[in-house]
Amino acid sequence: MTTQSQGGTMTRYRWIICAMLFFATTVNYMDRQVLSLTWADFIAPEFHWTNTDYGNITALFSLVYAIGMLFAGRFVDWMDTKKGYLWSIGIWSLGACVHAYCGIATAGILDGTWFVGFEEAKEVISHINDTARIVNVSVTLFIIARCVLAIGEAGNFPAAIKATAEYFPKKDRAFSTSIFNAGATAGALLAPLTIPFIAAAYGWEMSFIIIGALGFLWMGFWVFLYKKPDQNPRVSAAELAYIQQDKDEVSKVEQTEEKEGKKISLLQSFTYRQTWAFAVGKFMTDGVWWFYLLWAPAYLSKVYGLDSTQSAPMIFVLYLITLLSIIGGWLPTHFINKGMNPYAGRMKAMLIFAFFPVLVLFAQPLGSLSVWIPVCLIGLAGAAHQAWSANIFSTIGDMFPKSAIATITGIGGMAGGLGSALLQKGSGNLFDHCEDAHVTFMGFEGLEAGYFIMFIICALAYLVGWIIMKVLVPKYKPVII
Missing domain, CATH: 1.20.1250.20 (MFS general substrate transporter like domains)
Structure with a gap:
């Protein structure tokens, strides 16, 4: 009532x-x-x-x-x-x-x-x-x-x-x-x-x-x-x-589903391309956010020789910049108000956000000028991630009935967690190998080479994730149960 x-x-x-x-x-x-x-x-x-x-x-x-x-x-x-x-x-x-x-x-x-x-x-x-x-x-x-x-x-x-x-x-x-x-x-x-x-x-x-x-x-x-x-x-x-x-x-079929309380089972959830699109997007990108959070202090310490007291203001500024992600939540609304359907507007906004992490490719080359350059570029990439994250979460509500939203969110969260675990474990192994073996890559040597390789992975992860999502769900197609 x-x-x-x-x-x-x-x-x-x-x-x-x-x-x-x-x-x-x-x-x-x-x-x-x-x-x-x-x-x-x-x-x-x-x-x-x-x-x-x-x-x-x-x-x-x-x-x-x-x-x-x-x-x-x-x-x-x-x-x-x-x-x-x-x-x-x-x-x-x-x-x-x-x-x-x-x-x-x-x-x-x-x-x-x-x-x-x-x-x-x-x-x-x-x-x-x-x-x-x-x-x-x-x-x-x-x-x-x-x-x-x-x-x-x-x-x-x-x-x-x-x-x-x-x-x-x-x-x-x-x-x-x-x-x-x-x-x-x-x-x-x-x-x-x-x-x-x-x-x-x-x-x-x-x-x-x-x-x-x-x-x-x-x-x-x-x-x-x-x-x-x-x-x-x-x-x-x-x-x-x-x-x-x-x-x-909402179609009459969807209204009937809501009234009858129909549910999507956990196994049934995996049969939808929309589920896999969301899960792939999370798998490809969640680990990048955690890489920035967990390794930025170590990066400033190992590459620039800053102790925790010296790097604290920089870490604070890095996190502060990520608050710009709130602006990113407005962009798809702008596209939707222009006549696009919610999913199309969301995907267009996500494509724009996917290009900002590419900036971290310049973090290490320009870091020789000032340590604040990589700090600001990583902060912008982090803001882009949070804007991407807000929109990819919202695609669930675009495509699934409300009775399944939390279930699909959980599946994507699991995929993101596994992707993050793999990226963090791989980062540690890569850094140890580059340092011990004095690896050279693109003009960088040792630990710096390892970080530059990881920045490349983080820079391209969103574009790759967006392409796979677009292939799986090219147009707005809500799930009917």
């Missing part, structure tokens, strides 16, 4: 929902980065970790996250948007907080001392002489906590994309998606400005608890703020009509 506010006044409640999605994504990325910003200075000395130990933990997180994306989308479609999102952020917030108690659990398992505080646990561990056991137990406990975090975080984008499809017409979805997707950049900006200082002042444990608690705070607002637009009294009749403006374009 429709319960929206009556009258001709256009409310803007859909943007409150978009803001909620933005804050959820911001918290998502902050929770993900607590470990990376605390392990070297605070956690590793306590548990005697090496780089390999940390690498094992992060690798398993990436793997579980990729697999979790496949099932998280299906779960959100089954539970529906409101409950699905609550479960997702509840699980990942719990997983984030659980990290804080790994020290106490390590002391309990190794020494039988369970009911102590954080500082007492440190004292107990410091008196245990078996370093290998400390490493094995602590790493195992952090992997468990990390897996809980990954399972919960896998639900963020499927739920957010589904909420966007429910609250925005097709022509506005890329723009709204670009706004909430900017939460990834906001999280990347806020994390280094807050987490290390919390850890230094109150202990690394409290950094996990405080940042993790933000998710529970978000849940309190979500419970009261989210209802489907046609059941939400805060949405006026005028706004509801605006949100549902695509209904006239």
Whole structure:
């Protein structure tokens, strides 16, 4: 039954929902980065970790996250948007907080001392002489906590994309998606400005608890703020009509499917070319974004000899530039308003965005002039990625019924996670090989040659991904179930 506010006044409640999605994504990325910003200075000395130990933990997180994306989308479609999102952020917030108690659990398992505080646990561990056991137990406990975090975080984008499809017409979805997707950049900006200082002042444990608690705070607002637009009294009749403006374009067959509650099974999802187009686009490009985030600090350190303090302003500016991606969400709306169908407008915008990453080909050659040149070029490439990401997510709503959006998002997220894992693993192996074997390539030698090769891959990934997507789905063709 429709319960929206009556009258001709256009409310803007859909943007409150978009803001909620933005804050959820911001918290998502902050929770993900607590470990990376605390392990070297605070956690590793306590548990005697090496780089390999940390690498094992992060690798398993990436793997579980990729697999979790496949099932998280299906779960959100089954539970529906409101409950699905609550479960997702509840699980990942719990997983984030659980990290804080790994020290106490390590002391309990190794020494039988369970009911102590954080500082007492440190004292107990410091008196245990078996370093290998400390490493094995602590790493195992952090992997468990990390897996809980990954399972919960896998639900963020499927739920957010589904909420966007429910609250925005097709022509506005890329723009709204670009706004909430900017939460990834906001999280990347806020994390280094807050987490290390919390850890230094109150202990690394409290950094996990405080940042993790933000998710529970978000849940309190979500419970009261989210209802489907046609059941939400805060949405006026005028706004509801605006949100549902695509209904006239929906065929009678699709309307019947919605009424009968028809669903696409997980296996059936893989039979559609539209699914493979989305998955290929994510597989080809998600790893590039993570390459920029994870390797940019190392690039500035190894190639330009900058320590973390010196490179911090540059990393901040790099992330700040990526916020330009919000503009990218407006471009397909412009094309749609000019008469193009949503999918055609989206693909045209994505083709334009696919050319911007080509700029990173000049990052290293021009880096000899100033280190700020590669920083700015990588930032622009990152902004192009986020604009591309907002639009590729929106293609799901163009082609699939709302009942399948989270499932398809999950499939694409899994493909993106696997592509990212391969690219990050390949990057590390390539850099070690180039450095050890003194590889020369295009005038660069050693580690610089390795980075230049990776910049070439990152520069061309979007154009290759776009071409494959266009071959798979050349024209707008919605899925009918």
